[in-house]
Amino acid sequence: MNAMTAEWIDVGAEADIPLRGARVVRSLAGDIAVFRAADGTVFALRDRCPHKGGPLSQGIVHGHGVTCPLHNWVISLETGEAQGADHGCTPKIPVLLADGRVLLDAQAIARLAVPHG
Amino acid sequence: MAKQKLVVIGNGMAPGRALEKLLELAPDAYEVTIFNAESRVNYDRIMLSPVLSGEKTFEQIVIHGDGWYIDNGITLYKGHKVTEINRNTRTVTSEHGETAPYDKLIIATGSNPVIIPVPGHQLPGVLTYRDLDDVHAMMLAAKSRGKAVVIGGGLLGLEAAAGLQAQGMEVVVLHLMPTLMERQLDPAAGYLLQKAVEARGIKVHCKANTHEITGMDRVTGVRLDDGTIYPADLVVMAVGIRPNAALAKAAGLEVNRGIVVSPDMRTSDPHIFALGECAEASGQVFGLVAPLYDMAGVVAKQLTGDATAAFSPQATATKLKVTGIDLYSAGDFGDAKDREEIVLRDPTRGVYKRLVLKDNILIGAVLYGDTGDGPWFFDMIKRGTDISEMRETLIFGQGYQGGALADPMAAVAALPDEAEICGCNGVCKGKITTKITELGLTSLDEVRAHTKASASCGSCTGLVEQVIKLSLGDSYNPAAVQPMCGCTDLGHDDVRRLIKAKALKSIPAVMQELGWKSSCGCAKCRPALNYYLICDWPGEYEDDGQSRFINERVHANIQKDGTYSVVPRMWGGLTSAKELRAIADVVDKFAIPTVKVTGGQRIDLLGVKKEDLPAVWSDLNQAGMISGAAYAKGLRTVKTCVGTDWCRFGTQDSTGLGVKIEKFMWGSWTPAKVKMAVSGCPRNCAESTCKDVGVICLDSGYEIHFAGAAGLDIHGTQVLGHAKTEEETIEIIAALTQLYREQGRYLERIYKWAKRVGTDSIKQAIIEDTERRRVLFDRFVYSQSFAQIDPWAERVAGKDAHEFAPIGTLSLPQAAE
Numbered sequence: 001m002n003a004m005t006a007e008w009i010d011v012g013a014e015a016d017i018p019l020r021g022a023r024v025v026r027s028l029a030g031d032i033a034v035f036r037a038a039d040g041t042v043f044a045l046r047d048r049c050p051h052k053g054g055p056l057s058q059g060i061v062h063g064h065g066v067t068c069p070l071h072n073w074v075i076s077l078e079t080g081e082a083q084g085a086d087h088g089c090t091p092k093i094p095v096l097l098a099d100g101r102v103l104l105d106a107q108a109i110a111r112l113a114v115p116h117g
Numbered sequence: 118m119a120k121q122k123l124v125v126i127g128n129g130m131a132p133g134r135a136l137e138k139l140l141e142l143a144p145d146a147y148e149v150t151i152f153n154a155e156s157r158v159n160y161d162r163i164m165l166s167p168v169l170s171g172e173k174t175f176e177q178i179v180i181h182g183d184g185w186y187i188d189n190g191i192t193l194y195k196g197h198k199v200t201e202i203n204r205n206t207r208t209v210t211s212e213h214g215e216t217a218p219y220d221k222l223i224i225a226t227g228s229n230p231v232i233i234p235v236p237g238h239q240l241p242g243v244l245t246y247r248d249l250d251d252v253h254a255m256m257l258a259a260k261s262r263g264k265a266v267v268i269g270g271g272l273l274g275l276e277a278a279a280g281l282q283a284q285g286m287e288v289v290v291l292h293l294m295p296t297l298m299e300r301q302l303d304p305a306a307g308y309l310l311q312k313a314v315e316a317r318g319i320k321v322h323c324k325a326n327t328h329e330i331t332g333m334d335r336v337t338g339v340r341l342d343d344g345t346i347y348p349a350d351l352v353v354m355a356v357g358i359r360p361n362a363a364l365a366k367a368a369g370l371e372v373n374r375g376i377v378v379s380p381d382m383r384t385s386d387p388h389i390f391a392l393g394e395c396a397e398a399s400g401q402v403f404g405l406v407a408p409l410y411d412m413a414g415v416v417a418k419q420l421t422g423d424a425t426a427a428f429s430p431q432a433t434a435t436k437l438k439v440t441g442i443d444l445y446s447a448g449d450f451g452d453a454k455d456r457e458e459i460v461l462r463d464p465t466r467g468v469y470k471r472l473v474l475k476d477n478i479l480i481g482a483v484l485y486g487d488t489g490d491g492p493w494f495f496d497m498i499k500r501g502t503d504i505s506e507m508r509e510t511l512i513f514g515q516g517y518q519g520g521a522l523a524d525p526m527a528a529v530a531a532l533p534d535e536a537e538i539c540g541c542n543g544v545c546k547g548k549i550t551t552k553i554t555e556l557g558l559t560s561l562d563e564v565r566a567h568t569k570a571s572a573s574c575g576s577c578t579g580l581v582e583q584v585i586k587l588s589l590g591d592s593y594n595p596a597a598v599q600p601m602c603g604c605t606d607l608g609h610d611d612v613r614r615l616i617k618a619k620a621l622k623s624i625p626a627v628m629q630e631l632g633w634k635s636s637c638g639c640a641k642c643r644p645a646l647n648y649y650l651i652c653d654w655p656g657e658y659e660d661d662g663q664s665r666f667i668n669e670r671v672h673a674n675i676q677k678d679g680t681y682s683v684v685p686r687m688w689g690g691l692t693s694a695k696e697l698r699a700i701a702d703v704v705d706k707f708a709i710p711t712v713k714v715t716g717g718q719r720i721d722l723l724g725v726k727k728e729d730l731p732a733v734w735s736d737l738n739q740a741g742m743i744s745g746a747a748y749a750k751g752l753r754t755v756k757t758c759v760g761t762d763w764c765r766f767g768t769q770d771s772t773g774l775g776v777k778i779e780k781f782m783w784g785s786w787t788p789a790k791v792k793m794a795v796s797g798c799p800r801n802c803a804e805s806t807c808k809d810v811g812v813i814c815l816d817s818g819y820e821i822h823f824a825g826a827a828g829l830d831i832h833g834t835q836v837l838g839h840a841k842t843e844e845e846t847i848e849i850i851a852a853l854t855q856l857y858r859e860q861g862r863y864l865e866r867i868y869k870w871a872k873r874v875g876t877d878s879i880k881q882a883i884i885e886d887t888e889r890r891r892v893l894f895d896r897f898v899y900s901q902s903f904a905q906i907d908p909w910a911e912r913v914a915g916k917d918a919h920e921f922a923p924i925g926t927l928s929l930p931q932a933a934e
């Protein structure tokens with residue numbers, strides 16, 4: 001594969017994601033959480049907490065972070081890494097904003113399907 | 118030796134202090150009896166304004182609680198006005214016929230508010246501002262959210278205006294003079310003050326001469342001499358005070374403006390002292406506590422045989438206690454030929470400072486906007502310091518003297534030991550530092566308890582903390598209040614107080630005004646703020662779903678696999694064939710994997726897919742069921758037993774009462790979850806005695822319990838009180854819940870709150886003070902009018918639809934290559 005074939009998939013309108021909130025994109029590789037921070041930045045992560053798989057899309061979004069609804073781990077939206085004393089990382093999916101639409105990187109989604117080492 | 122008898126008339130701040138001193142000097146010398154016309158214990162009158170504005174509760178301003186009188190063997194007759202002093206028999210007699218003999222008598226009857234006798238001054242709705250009854254009357258009137266006119270733009274009038282506005286009234290201040298607070302401020306500062314007051318939305322009308330108060334059977338407005346009419350549902354007269362000396366006069370004591378005393382504080386009868394605002398010393402009467410406390414010290418010493426103790430009036434300083442307005446004045450700042458002044462203005466910062474000098478000695482200071490140097494100036498005024506050396510930089514304050522930087526700690530370090538830190542209580546820096554070392558004090562509360570510094574109006578708290586910090590170094594952390602979270606240094610109570618005081622009505626407003634350190638908070642502070650705002654501004658604040666935990670956002674409980682559980686209400690644990698059938702149908706239709714009876718007498722449907730929630734609710738709604746709020750920091754369940762309907766031991770209709778309570782209280786948001794129960798007799802089958810609120814029915818009525826828990830901690834309840842009827846029971850429970858809603862910290866359950874504020878203060882507010890109970894009850898009812906909307910039905914109708922559907926579904930990834 002090479003970068004030229006990178007494909008951006010339109011998943012919906014920016015405005016459909018509440019500020020300080022998230023929406024879910026269903027995919028064959030599992031759910032993806034698309035977040036919109038207070039400053040308007042959009043992020044996408046696999047919708048599974050590195051702790052026990054909690055749905056991050058249901059958490060409280062603050063700054064560029066989200067607090068998992070199950071046991072309150074705080075996950076960075078920029079890196080997918082757990083913050084503070086907790087350790088773990090959830091895969092991040094590159095996002096492109098164009099004309100008010102949210103586009104996700106298809107290859108990154110494809111990689112979600114491949115189990116990690 | 119038989120104790121001498123000391124009788125005190127009036128139980129205000131001045132005699133309260135005198136008795137403390139007396140007990141310190143000679144605890145066993147006197148048998149003390151107090152008569153007080155007000156039917157309550159000694160409280161901090163200065164702090165009535167924060168009570169009015171909602172920043173404090175009455176309990177927080179009590180100086181001596183009932184226990185103090187009991188511990189010290191003092192008899193207090195509350196609600197007994199003394200009507201006669203008989204100097205021949207040395208007795209006093211109260212309006213209820215109680216007579217007490219004295220060896221020594223203290224008259225401390227305070228002042229009466231002046232009422233200008235314009236037409237209409239006796240109409241209902243015209244109040245003065247002096248005691249807690251006035252505050253309650255104002256708070257009650259403020260409920261209407263109507264219009265108020267305050268006559269008088271002095272300290273009291275402005276505090277009343279700010280308080281009434283904080284309570285939601287539209288307020289106009291009428292002031293006779295051209296500028297506000299002209300007795301404490303020069304015109305320039307008066308003008309800045311007027312701007313600040315107007316910026317809060319209070320209208321100020323100076324040079325306003327009241328012509329009449331209009332209205333037939335209650336007040337409707339105020340008409341000025343110039344014809345202007347201000348409509349009003351409430352008029353507060355705060356135009357001055359007059360020493361209350363009538364009783365002394367009738368007893369034949371020498372009375373001028375006040376009761377005349379010599380420097381030893383004795384009246385013209387050597388067995389009788391006069392103390393406080395009612396006393397006239399060196400031809401002056403006083404209206405601030407600092408000199409009254411000096412008088413109190415002299416009286417205590419005289420009573421213990423120290424004939425040399427003498428009172429001499431000192432300069433006084435004033436601070437306006439309206440949150441957000443910084444104002445300080447001290448000494449004499451009138452213009453005169455032999456005086457010079459130094460003025461500093463900084464309009465961008467809204468700062469104005471003026472110092473008045475006479476022969477190189479500071480005699481007066483007015484500070485607006487930046488009052489940090491007030492105590493330093495005040496200290497120089499009192500000491501008559503020669504300032505010629507620092508004349509050029511004097512106005513910049515202490516930080517600029519001797520080349521030091523404007524570091525507040527350096528400023529406090531530079532203060533001499535005799536510098537006064539707490540004006541109300543006359544506590545100097547040396548006293549604080551000595552007590553800290555002597556007694557090993559480590560916290561502000563301890564310093565307050567042992568020195569009284571910052572224990573009255575509290576405006577010097579920051580300074581006191583700096584002195585503590587100087588003594589203890591880094592081991593003292595002034596932010597000993599636990600901050601809400603990493604986003605702020607403020608604790609929950611401060612945040613709540615400031616939300617009310619500054620009328621902050623949105624999360625961004627709170628974060629901006631209170632200097633949040635993060636851009637949009639965190640998962641700890643946002644839900645707490647959302648709750649505080651909902652509680653404090655019912656009907657005005659718009660709930661912020663994004664600041665709620667997922668369960669409260671989607672009105673179901675998230676499970677470990679990301680599905681949800683649904684618990685419909687079953688009022689008081691009752692259900693019916695129709696409801697059960699609807700539940701069964703829903704279970705089949707949506708293939709819900711688990712159905713379980715909960716510990717709260719209802720049914721839990723577990724494993725519902727998020728997308729199915731609105732449809733599940735729609736079906737349950739159609740059978741008449743609404744959300745059971747099993748997820749809410751709010752009312753959960755009201756468990757009941759079968760009671761008189763069936764049980765051979767039942768004394769009352771416990772099931773019916775449980776249903777009524779649940780129907781009345783569902784939907785209310787609270788700091789943490791609230792669980793209730795009603796048992797039909799003391800066998801207690803509904804487990805009422807381990808609930809947040811529980812009722813045990815008895816033949817004689819209802820025993821109301823509270824502050825129980827049976828989760829992480831196990832606590833039996835305490836009895837709050839008894840009620841005769843169901844209505845009274847519900848009123849008590851609702852008022853209790855409202856008090857908890859207003860005082861509880863987010864996530865603090867009732868038993869923890871009760872432990873923190875003291876169960877006595879709760880009993881006092883709910884059981885003893887029936888008026889307060891009523892006020893709390895009314896606030897609860899008002900807030901319920903916005904809360905009792907079934908969240909399920911709202912979402913079935915389409916609210917927050919985005920929560921329940923994915924934004925998109927991808928057929929990706931295709932084959933991985």
Ligand code: SRM
Binds near residue numbers: 713718747827
């Ligand atoms: C369903 C239920 C268990 C059951 O199957 O019976 C239950 C289930 C949960 N309880 Fe409970 N509690 C249930 C009755 C109780 C009781 C018994 C009662 O209410 O009579 C208690 C002890 C009484 C008490 O609260 O003092 C109880 C004490 C707790 C606690 C400890 C609270 C505490 O302050 O000590 C928690 C943890 C918390 O709230 O932080 C908790 C939390 C939970 C949570 C919400 C855990 C969570 O955060 O996800 C569970 C949600 C499950 C769900 O999705 O429905 N649950 N929980 C009961 C629901 C009652 C209802 O009809 O609403």
Ligand SMILES: Cc1cc2nc3c(=O)[nH]c(=O)nc-3n(C[C@H](O)[C@H](O)[C@H](O)COP(=O)(O)OP(=O)(O)OC[C@H]3O[C@@H](n4cnc5c(N)ncnc54)[C@H](O)[C@@H]3O)c2cc1C
Binds near residue numbers: 131162165361395541
């Ligand atoms: C709203 C408000 C704000 C204030 N703010 C400040 C401030 O910021 N700084 C400051 O220094 N001062 C302030 N003051 C003034 C201060 O509160 C008073 O100076 C002080 O409380 C007076 O104390 P006292 O003991 O002389 O009288 P009071 O506290 O008035 O007590 C007199 C008591 O005697 C009772 N009494 C009267 N007659 C009889 C009788 N015949 N028999 C039995 N009892 C009787 C009365 O009911 C009353 O309870 C404020 C006052 C008010 C009202």
Ligand code: SF4
């Ligand atoms: S006790 Fe309550 S919180 Fe614990 S597992 Fe059972 S339901 Fe969940």
Ligand code: FES
Binds near residue numbers: 050
């Ligand atoms: S699953 Fe997210 S914190 Fe435990």
